[in-house]
Amino acid sequence: MKIRIGAGILVFFALMAIFGPLLIGADPAATSDDGLQGPSAAHWLGTTQTGQDILTQIVYGARISMGVGLLSAVIATLLAVAVGLVGGYFGGAIDETFSVLTNIFLVLPSLPLIIVLAGYLPQRGVASVAVVIAVTGWAWGARVLRAQTLSVRRRDFVEAARASGERPLRIIFFEILPVLLPVIATSFLATVVGAILAEAGLSFLGLADLSTVSWGSMLYFAQNGQALLIGAWWWFLPPGLCIALIGTGLALVNFGIDEIANPRLRTIKVRKART
Incomplete structure (x- = not known):
């Protein structure tokens, strides 16, 4: 049930990001004389201070x-x-080196580090911001995968593959990796949530590319336009x-x-006894 609801939310936003701009066809940066207009038939989600359509910006911002x-x-x-699989499988000096590197990134506060790195970017495009967020967000996933690899590498099927003469990298990526796919999937989804929030935070602080429309840049301009003080809730509430919705999904x-992946977490439904 949880997967169905979450997948439904994600499919909705994915379709909006892919096909929404094609259906709307308007320019999200286009201004008009209808400044700070509330939701109406002409502008379903209202307009900004300069008359930009909020719905158009929401649709285009989903892509970014x-x-x-x-x-x-x-x-x-x-x-x-x-880092997690290679270090956990080989152990020794390789594992120690990767563990020290992972611990350094785990100790460093992620948001201040993202702000510092983003401030020195020569170009603040989508790819540059994504790389900065990724560099600061891989460590905790590597720590979890290392712990799982340490547990899996001594199992019988790994020992059998090692005894048959398979190369270490083949064992890692063809024997151990498929077993850890549920852990990798959960790590990936959690990282997507963190990355979307980090991008919104960078845009809100003005450290991302504000020439492109994203949900974070919408919040930035709403804050600069004092939308909360003037009661323009339609400006900041939709983004x-x-x-929040995509994070929930x-x-x-x-x-x-x-x-x-873990049957112990499943909810057990107790049937009522018939009288």
């Missing part, structure tokens, strides 16, 4: 926010898989709800995968 989240999660998950799918 979700794109940064997915790209960051892919990069961070690849780093986590490489905030979109971030990803969390529900994540919880559902956890219940499938």
Whole structure:
């Protein structure tokens, strides 16, 4: 049930990001004389201070926010898989080196580090912001995968593959990796949530590319325009709800995968005894 609800939310936003701009066809940066107009038939979600349509910005912003989240999660998950599995399987000096590197990134506060790195970016495009978020968000996933690899590497099927003469990298990526796919999936989904929130935070602070429309940049301009003080709730509430909803959808799918991978987390329904 959790996976169905979460997947439904994610499919809705994915379809909106892919096909929404094609259906609307308007320019999200286009201004008009209808400044600070509430929701109406002409503007379903109202307008900004300069007359930009909020609904158009929400649709176009989904591409940037979700794109940064997915790209960051892919990069961070690849780093986590490489560091966690390789270090956990080989052990020794390799594991010690990777563990020290992982601990350094775990100790460093992620948000201040993201702000510092983003401040030195020569270009603040989608790819640059995604790389910065990924560099600061891979460590906890690597720590979890290392612990799981330490447990799996001594199982019978791994010992059999090692005895048959398979190479270490083949054992890691063809024997151990498939067993850890549920853990990797949950790590990936959690990283997407964190990346979307990090991108929104960077845009809200003005450290991302504000020339592109994202949910975070919408919150930035709403804050600069004092939308809360003037009562323009339609300016900041839609992007905030979109971030909250997509986070909820990803969390529900994540919880559902956890219940499938770990039977102890499943909810047991107790049938009432018939009288």
